[in-house]
Amino acid sequence: MSTRSPSPFSGHATMESNSKKSVAQRRVYGKRRANAPRAVFDGSPAREATSKKFVNVDPVKSIQTKLAEVTIDDMTPQEEVSEPPKCEDEEEESIEPTSQQSSLSSAVDSPDTEATESSVKSSSGKTKRTQTMMEVRIYNKSSKEPLEATAEATDTNSEPSTTSEATDALFEPTQSTTEPLSTAQDPTDEDQEKLNALEKRRAVRKKVPASRRSSGVVHDNKASEYVRPILNEALSPIAAQSIQKFGSWASRSANMFDVAKLAEGSYGEVYKLHLRDEAFRPVVSKSKLAKLKSYGDGVFKVVPLRAKSGPGSKKFTSIEEIVSEVKMLKYLDPVPGFARFREIHVVQGRFPESFQNAWDHYKKTKNDCMNPNPSNKRAYPDTQLWAVIEMDDAGCELEKFTWSSIFQIYDIFWGVAMALARAEEYAMFEHRDLHLGNVCIRSTREDGCMDPPTEHDVARQCSSSGFGISALETTIIDYSLSRADLLLSDDPSGLTEIASSDLDKKQLFDAIGEDEDEIMQRNTYRYMRATLYSGNPTETEKLPDIPGIWAEYSPRTNLVWLLFLLQSLLKNRKPEAQPQRKALAPCSPNTKTLKSTGDSLKAPKTKPLQGGISRLKNTLEDRLKSVLELLDLETGHEDMCCAADLVAYAMDSQWLGEEDFF
Structure with missing residues (x-):
C-alpha cells in the first residue's frame, strides 16, 4: 500500500501533476453502507438525484393542448368544431422552464385538474352540440398583471428568496364563454348539474390554499447572499433554498423526536x-413510521455563525470554515471509519423550545457546560445565524467511555489507524485534532452492549489477527481543523481544491493544561506544529508564523495524534473486572467421589480456554507496546511517515489481516 507524496504549497487550489484522476477513479478501501439516511427535516430528494436536462417547453402551448381536449358531448347531431384560437402572448421561440413554469405544469397535472376535465366530459353522449371556449390568464400574485411567456419573464439567476415569490403565480381560468352553434338548444338538467358541481369545486379550491413548506423561509436577500456558499453545499432543494427560521425548521419534527x-x-x-x-x-x-425508524438517531452540530458586520463580526465561526468542514464531510462520506453526512441547514433566530429545554437539562446535569445560554440576548442577538450540520449518530465519545479490556483498546486504536490510512490514500487527509472527544465508538452487537468481551465471546471469534473481538466500531468526527485534497468532480483536468484551516489563528499552541491528560494533549498540538514547520516533532520552539503553510500536506501529523491516542488508551485503562467465583455449596461425604469425578471431566475444557485467552491478551499487549516504540517522537522508526505506513507494517507483521482493512 503506497502513500502519495505531499503536494507542493500552492495556495488554496492546486493542480496535481502526479495523478490525473477524477473522484470516480479514486478507490475506497474497506466496506460500509452504500447510502446514509436522508435528512429528517427534508423529505425532498437530493439535488443531485433530481438534476435533469429539461426540454424547452412553451407553457402556454402546454396549457392550450390540455384545454383543447375539454369537450361537452350530447345526444344531438355532431357538428364540426373549430380549433381554439391561440393565446395572444404565445411566442414561437421555446424558453428554459423556470420555477414559475414548473409550478404551472404541476397545477395542470394535478388530480384536481384531472377531475375538472373528467367532469366536463359526458360518458353517455356521442355527439357534440356546443363549443366551449376558455380564456386562460397567468397573473402575478402581487401585481395581478398577466405574465408574458417570454424569456424576459424568466430569470434563472435570481436568488431563491425572490423566486419563491415568483412561484406564487396563480393559475386562474376566467369565466368560460359558450358560443351556441346553429343547432343550439337549452342545456339539459344533467348538463346543468355537472356545471354546478364544477363551479363548486373551483370555489372550494380557491378558498383552501395549498400548504407550503417554504413558509419558514427568511426573506432577507443580504443575509442569504452572505451565507450562499453554505447553502450551495446543501443536498436538498429546501435546505439550499434560503435561510430558514429556527423555530419553523425545528417544528417539523417536534412531535416525533x-x-x-x-x-x-x-x-x-x-x-x-x-x-x-x-x-x-x-x-x-x-x-411514515417505517421511514422514521429507518432514519435512526440523528446528530446535529449547531454552530453560531460570524456576523458579516457589527456585533458578532469578530467571534464565532466564519462562513469559510463551515464550508471547508462540510466539503470534507461530503467528500469523506464513502470512507469507512468517517462520519456519515446527511445535510447542512442555515437557520436564524433564537433556540426553539425543544433545543432550549435540552440545553437547560444539560446545564443542570453536567459540570462541563461553559457556553453562554442561547436565550441570553447579550450573547446571541435575535438575528443570530446558525449552521446546523446533520449527521448519522456515530455512538459515544471516547472520552465519556470507560474501557478496561485489551481487546477494546486494540480495536479502538487500529480502527482509528486504518480509517486515517484510508483517508490519506483517498484525500491526502490530516485530522490535526484527534483527541478523545473526536473519536466515537459504538457496538456492532445486536443488543448494543459495549461491555468487554467474555471468555465465550473471545472463543467464538474467528479473528486470526485479534482485531474485532470487542465488537467496537470507531468513527472519526469533527474536521473543523483538518486538511484534505478535494478533487473537483466536474473538472476532468484533475483540478484539486485544498480544504484546510489556519491553525496559527486558533491560539492552540500556547496553552499548557491543568492535569496530566490535558498537558499531554496540549503538547501534542505543539508536536504537530513542529512536524509541519521543521519536520521534527521534538523541536517545539515556536517559529514565526508562515501564512498558508497549513494548506501543505504533512501526513506525519496523523502519527503524532495516533501516538497520543494509544498513550491515552493505555494510561487511562480501568482494571479489568475478574469473574466472581461461586460460593461452595455444602455436600455430604457420600458425594465427594462423584463431585471430584465431574470436576475432572470439566477441567480439560476450561483450563485450555483460559490459557489461550491469557496468551492472546499478552500478545496484543506486546504488539501495542511495539507500536509505542515505532511512533516514539525521538527514537521511532525513521520510515514511518504516515498512518498508511503504520497499517502496512502491521499487516506485514500479521498484527492485522487483509480482511480487517479491505
Whole structure:
C-alpha cells in the first residue's frame, strides 16, 4: 500500500501533476453502507438525484393542448368544431422552464385538474352540440398583471428568496364563454348539474390554499447572499433554498423526536434527535413510521455563525470554515471509519423550545457546560445565524467511555489507524485534532452492549489477527481543523481544491493544561506544529508564523495524534473486572467421589480456554507496546511517515489481516 507524496504549497487550489484522476477513479478501501439516511427535516430528494436536462417547453402551448381536449358531448347531431384560437402572448421561440413554469405544469397535472376535465366530459353522449371556449390568464400574485411567456419573464439567476415569490403565480381560468352553434338548444338538467358541481369545486379550491413548506423561509436577500456558499453545499432543494427560521425548521419534527444535548465545544454544541416512544408521539401511517425508524438517531452540530458586520463580526465561526468542514464531510462520506453526512441547514433566530429545554437539562446535569445560554440576548442577538450540520449518530465519545479490556483498546486504536490510512490514500487527509472527544465508538452487537468481551465471546471469534473481538466500531468526527485534497468532480483536468484551516489563528499552541491528560494533549498540538514547520516533532520552539503553510500536506501529523491516542488508551485503562467465583455449596461425604469425578471431566475444557485467552491478551499487549516504540517522537522508526505506513507494517507483521482493512 503506497502513500502519495505531499503536494507542493500552492495556495488554496492546486493542480496535481502526479495523478490525473477524477473522484470516480479514486478507490475506497474497506466496506460500509452504500447510502446514509436522508435528512429528517427534508423529505425532498437530493439535488443531485433530481438534476435533469429539461426540454424547452412553451407553457402556454402546454396549457392550450390540455384545454383543447375539454369537450361537452350530447345526444344531438355532431357538428364540426373549430380549433381554439391561440393565446395572444404565445411566442414561437421555446424558453428554459423556470420555477414559475414548473409550478404551472404541476397545477395542470394535478388530480384536481384531472377531475375538472373528467367532469366536463359526458360518458353517455356521442355527439357534440356546443363549443366551449376558455380564456386562460397567468397573473402575478402581487401585481395581478398577466405574465408574458417570454424569456424576459424568466430569470434563472435570481436568488431563491425572490423566486419563491415568483412561484406564487396563480393559475386562474376566467369565466368560460359558450358560443351556441346553429343547432343550439337549452342545456339539459344533467348538463346543468355537472356545471354546478364544477363551479363548486373551483370555489372550494380557491378558498383552501395549498400548504407550503417554504413558509419558514427568511426573506432577507443580504443575509442569504452572505451565507450562499453554505447553502450551495446543501443536498436538498429546501435546505439550499434560503435561510430558514429556527423555530419553523425545528417544528417539523417536534412531535416525533426528543432532543438531547450531547456535548459542547468552542465551535458550538451537539444535539441528538431520538424517535419518541409510541405512547408519546402522534399516530402516523405505517409507511411514515417505517421511514422514521429507518432514519435512526440523528446528530446535529449547531454552530453560531460570524456576523458579516457589527456585533458578532469578530467571534464565532466564519462562513469559510463551515464550508471547508462540510466539503470534507461530503467528500469523506464513502470512507469507512468517517462520519456519515446527511445535510447542512442555515437557520436564524433564537433556540426553539425543544433545543432550549435540552440545553437547560444539560446545564443542570453536567459540570462541563461553559457556553453562554442561547436565550441570553447579550450573547446571541435575535438575528443570530446558525449552521446546523446533520449527521448519522456515530455512538459515544471516547472520552465519556470507560474501557478496561485489551481487546477494546486494540480495536479502538487500529480502527482509528486504518480509517486515517484510508483517508490519506483517498484525500491526502490530516485530522490535526484527534483527541478523545473526536473519536466515537459504538457496538456492532445486536443488543448494543459495549461491555468487554467474555471468555465465550473471545472463543467464538474467528479473528486470526485479534482485531474485532470487542465488537467496537470507531468513527472519526469533527474536521473543523483538518486538511484534505478535494478533487473537483466536474473538472476532468484533475483540478484539486485544498480544504484546510489556519491553525496559527486558533491560539492552540500556547496553552499548557491543568492535569496530566490535558498537558499531554496540549503538547501534542505543539508536536504537530513542529512536524509541519521543521519536520521534527521534538523541536517545539515556536517559529514565526508562515501564512498558508497549513494548506501543505504533512501526513506525519496523523502519527503524532495516533501516538497520543494509544498513550491515552493505555494510561487511562480501568482494571479489568475478574469473574466472581461461586460460593461452595455444602455436600455430604457420600458425594465427594462423584463431585471430584465431574470436576475432572470439566477441567480439560476450561483450563485450555483460559490459557489461550491469557496468551492472546499478552500478545496484543506486546504488539501495542511495539507500536509505542515505532511512533516514539525521538527514537521511532525513521520510515514511518504516515498512518498508511503504520497499517502496512502491521499487516506485514500479521498484527492485522487483509480482511480487517479491505
